[in-house]
Amino acid sequence: MAHSSADRRRVFLAYRTVFTGPHAQIRKSKKVREVIEQHKGSFQPLLKDFGFDKVADIIKTLLDQRVFESELKAKIAFPELFQTSPARDVQRNESENDAARSVAEAVEELESASEPSEPAAKIALSLYPSYLPYKTQHLILTVAQRQLEECCFDFAAKWLPSLLEEYKWDCAEAVELTKWTRTLAKRCDKVPASAIDSGSETPLKEVFFSTNVLRHTAVHRLPTTARGIHKMIQSASRLAQTLGDHSRAAELENLHLEIGSRIRDMELNKNFLENRLDEQLHAISEQRAELDRKEREAIATMLQEDQENKLLIGSFLEDAVGTTFGRPDETGPMESTSVVNGAHESDGNDGDEHENVAARGLL
Structure with a gap:
C-alpha cells in the first residue's frame, strides 16, 4: 500500500x-512489530493518528529501503529534512557560539571564585542551539565525572601509590576531578613514559585540564548545549585513553558517538520544524498581504460610496430647494414663485378697484 511522503x-x-544500530538491520515484519510494541508508550499520538498496522507497514518499507541505516538513502528519500538556508546556518552557528561563550564565561567566574551571572534570555524564531533535557545532561556529566575520578584513582594506585598514602586518598570519591587532573598533571614526570598514552595530538596539559569544564558544569548545574556535552564527553574519553584506561575510554567513546547520533536526530527534526515554519510564515505573509489589500480596498470602497451618497443627498436637497423657492436664473437672484404670483394677483385687484371708482363717479 502506497503512503504519502508526509x-x-x-x-x-x-x-x-x-x-538505529542493530535495529536498522531488521527486515522481518514480526520483529518490526515487536520493536514497535516495545516502544509503544513513547509514540502514542502517532499510533493513534495512523494506527499500528500503518506505522508498521511504513517502517518495514523504510527498513527494506535501508533509509534508517544510511544517511545517504535518507537524504534521497527525504531531502527536505537535510535542506537549510545559508541564513539559517549563520544563525545556528552564532547561537551555538553564544551559548558556548556563556558557559565558558560562567566557568571562568567559578574558577575565579565569583558567582556566575545569569545568562541573558533570548527570544528568537530558532530551535538552535540544541539542548538536552537538564535531567539527561546532569546524568551524562555526573556519570562521566565519576568514571574519570575512578580512572584517575586507578592510575594513581598503579603508578603513584605514594601519592595516595601521602594524602590518605583511599577511594576515587575522596578527591574531586579537577584536583585529580591538577595533581596528576604535576606528577606525570614521575611515572614511566609507558604509563602515559601519548597517541593523542592534543598537548598533555590540555588533555588534563579540558575536563575541568565538565566538572564545573556538572557540579554547578550549568545548562549547556547538546554539542557542548558532546565535546565534554570527547574530552573525557581522551583523558581516559591518555591514562591508559582503555576500557573506560571505549565506554566513554561509545557514549560520545551515541550523543552525536542523537544530536543528529534532533537536528533533523529541528530542520523539518523550522523549514515548515518558514513555509507557514511565508503563506501567512501572503495571506496578510492579501488581507491588507482587501482592507485598503474595503476602506476605499466605503469612502467612495459615502462620497456618492453625499452627492446624491445633495442633489435631492437641491431639487427640494428649487421646488420650494424656485431656481435661480442666469442674471439675478432667485425669487420665490409664490411671491411673484402674489404680485400679479395684487396688480389685477388694483385694476378692478379703479374701474369701480370711475363707475361710481359717473353715477
Missing part, C-alpha cells in the same frame, strides 16, 4: 531514534 516522513522522524 506520512512516511513523520514516521521516519519519530522512529529514527529507535531503528
